[in-house]
Amino acid sequence: MKKEIKEIKTIGDLKKAKYKVLSVKEEIRKNLLEKLERGERVFEGIWGYEETVIPQLINALIAGHDIILLGERGQGKSRLIRTIVTLLDEYIPAVDGCEINDSPFAPICARCIRLIREKGDNVEIRWVHREERFGEKLATPDTTVADLIGDIDPIKVAQGRPLSDPEVIHFGLIPRTNRGIFAINELPDLPERVQVALFNVMEERDIQIKGYKIRLPLDILVVATANPEDYTARGRIVTPLKDRFNSMIRTHYPLSRDIELKIAQQESNFKDVRDGIKIEVPKFIGDIISEFTMQARKSDEVSQHSGVSVRMTISNYDIVIASAYKRAYILKEKIAVPRVSDLYYMINTSIGKIEVESIMEKSETEILEKLFKKTIKVIFDEYYKVHEFEPLLNLFREDFKFEASDMKPSSEYTMVFEKVPHLYNLAERIGGRRESEFLASYLEFFLEGLYIYNRLAKESVSGRYYYGSSPFMRGF
């Protein structure tokens, strides 16, 4: 079809080319089945839903259902909906100049019906790209019927057209997404009267504007999202509208740390190399970043009703790399390798991304600091037992002290490895690289782990962290 598109300019041309217009749901079904048959990945860039959400979504699309996705914030619902656009034909023909992408063979707006009656096969068509066939609205309590459905166009009325003239309508978002996909986010926040109007469009296929009922059999796939508790709360969604969504699919957060991290890496602003500085994130650092979010999702002190978004992991991942990158840039180090002193910045970026349970008296910062410690402990335990660090603790017992910070040159960490060569063996488990940038990262992890196990004391003074044997620490 692609090549011929330029030559097909009128309804007559389209008829000659024997073009068959499909409904949007038929079109998606056809393209989806063809992709599946070819063994292609259907939802590009979506991770962690392969065995849960995606099979359900595929079935719903093949069934031609309107869909509601239920999930807490930051589960990739909007992204998932946008990828359905890739299942549309690249281009479809519509009546040129139509506000609602009318099908050349079955127009529904008054203007196009009149136009085709007057000019027949000579009516011009326009090829509409699939990216133009997606509409999205975040529902809010002040969303109006005029926004979503339409209103009387005051200019046309002023020109003397009567209100009963169907051509005086100014179409809202949903009609303008005719023959496409319309996403409505946070459906329960839509006022009841707008919900009723939405139901009328989807089910009765008519719209009512200022008391006038107009038949408008839109061809549309509606996908809504909602927080599960809001959706099931009594009175938040009018029952007929609820019934209209034939497929209800529950989304979820990544089930594993690796998936959480993979999404963060995909969305990250940092590539592997920037300004000649190589960015390398050791696996244990990535694990800590992911685990921090996962701990927040398990915490009683964090509101699980709204959830903890994957966006928290993404912004934490970026801020930790930014800190490491800044160090490498200023100190002219070759590799940016994040360390624990970079990870502390996650606490600040996470404020505002969690909601504290209101009964708790702690501040967000206190809760996040506690989660941070817990996270380091979880990851430390996966690699080490405290007693393995006896040689290092012996060094501290000899009144050794160490100052760590995000701006301390990596070369100043290596001497601890020279003093305690056993650390090289322990470092093997978390990557075993010998560049000073890596050794600095490993050492901070060891020290923080030993601090959490109360085997070392720590004092923080404006971004510097002093480790020493307890009791502390007047020596600095």
Ligand SMILES: [Zn+2]
């Ligand atoms: Zn039209």
